[in-house]
Amino acid sequence: MIRPAALDDAPRLAEIHIASWQVAYAGILPAEFLEGLSGELNARTAQWQDWLNTESPRRAVLVAVDGEDVVGFAHLGPSGDKDLKPEVVGELYSMYLDPTRYRQGWGSGLMTAVFDAMRTAGFTEASLWVMTANSAARSFYERAGWEADGAETDHCVGIEIPAVRYRRAL
């Protein structure tokens, strides 16, 4: 099941965010940096509380739920890119699953809900940034109909790392 995140999901979102970075970015980001994220649980919980407290009709955090357990999330809203129009382009800011749930269809279910939420918010196109070296996620996005549009950056998710942009019509 997919539902909008509630404020009390914040600790679980922070936990998934950190655990998924530690597994998915092993070999992409330095091991020491990834290990250090375990100490950021409280700070990241506070950040999720802030995001969830900020009401905006065009932003959403969706969670995938298995029984009582939140197994993954997607965060979306208007594009933050200077060359794209935030009125029409929705951005998938982040999408992470609990590492024990990879490759079981949860991501595909979330993606369908992301597209629905973006259309409901009035977006006609979607964009996202993904680390260039994250070949697993790139395969997932390509399978979901996204295509690299040629834009590149050296900065992604607050760190210095090469990333490429993907786009999709909604």
Ligand SMILES: CC(C)(COP(=O)(O)OP(=O)(O)OC[C@H]1O[C@@H](n2cnc3c(N)ncnc32)[C@H](O)[C@@H]1OP(=O)(O)O)[C@@H](O)C(=O)NCCC(=O)NCCS
């Ligand atoms: C990327 C992610 C959201 C995908 O969700 P998922 O539930 O694992 O993916 P699904 O099971 O729905 O996979 C759908 C299809 O995508 C492709 N795919 C998914 N994971 C893949 C992988 N590791 N390698 C290659 N293709 C993959 C496959 O075509 C797959 O279909 P198949 O399993 O029938 O072959 C999830 O694996 C994840 O959280 N990864 C770590 C975090 C991350 O990289 N997030 C993106 C940051 S930009």
